[in-house]
Amino acid sequence: DQQVKQNSPSLSVQEGRISILNCDYTNSMFDYFLWYKKYPAEGPTFLISISSIKDKNEDGRFTVFLNKSAKHLSLHIVPSQPGDSAVYFCAASAPDKLVFGAGTILRVKS
Amino acid sequence: GAGVSQSPRYKVAKRGQDVALRCDPISGHVSLFWYQQALGQGPEFLTYFQNEAQLDKSGLPSDRFFAERPEGSVSTLKIQRTQQEDSAVYLCASSLALRLAGGRYEQFFGPGTRLTVL
Numbered sequence: 585d586q587q588v589k590q591n592s593p594s595l596s597v598q599e600g601r602i603s604i605l606n607c608d609y610t611n612s613m614f615d616y617f618l619w620y621k622k623y624p625a626e627g628p629t630f631l632i633s634i635s636s637i638k639d640k641n642e643d644g645r646f647t648v649f650l651n652k653s654a655k656h657l658s659l660h661i662v663p664s665q666p667g668d669s670a671v672y673f674c675a676a677s678a679p680d681k682l683v684f685g686a687g688t689i690l691r692v693k694s
Numbered sequence: 695g696a697g698v699s700q701s702p703r704y705k706v707a708k709r710g711q712d713v714a715l716r717c718d719p720i721s722g723h724v725s726l727f728w729y730q731q732a733l734g735q736g737p738e739f740l741t742y743f744q745n746e747a748q749l750d751k752s753g754l755p756s757d758r759f760f761a762e763r764p765e766g767s768v769s770t771l772k773i774q775r776t777q778q779e780d781s782a783v784y785l786c787a788s789s790l791a792l793r794l795a796g797g798r799y800e801q802f803f804g805p806g807t808r809l810t811v812l
Contacts (some may be wrong), residue, residue, distance in 0.1 A: 589735075595727070625805065626783070626805050627698070627785055627787075627803030627804050627805045627806055628803045629803070630800050673736050673737070674795030675736075678782075680725070680742065680750075681739040681742060681750065681753070682729075682737070682739065682801060684729075684737045685741070686734065686735050686736045686737050687736050688736075
């Protein structure tokens, strides 16, 4: 039973445009959500997070939106750059261990 | 080094062989986590430690998996009698402390050990 789902295995975006990565969850007890970025042969690196008491968190080109009623969050990257090409994992805190989605491969074309 | 390190980076084992995977967390980090990542999937929680105490091992898939952190720093994940389904990347992460209510401590991941069981 996947508690965190990323339904798009891959996404291709033109450089300079917006990338939108989506994530759905089922467990209403999750109270903290994170996005991690992963390059090949490296471990995931933290990108941005959001507490369940907020609906938006912004950090430079990265913004995460949380819709608690829909149990949905999304990561927006604007503008997308070729260096953003990586696998993006959505994760939920429960409460200390992380529950990850399967990941979305983002390709930013120049 | 400043980050989490893991060794070996790659391990090939014959079915039935025992393996030991090592994790060196960031110095001073109290919490240490192990995750298993199968091909095409996200990391799945195995176990975690606060200092030397193993507080949650609910994710360990069988009693063939054993983790320890005897001095509260370096940790070893041991897999006995490896099976082909154990093939995966094993990720270690550390964080400064356990998360407190209303706060968060980021988990820093190592590069992982890719285990292939033939």
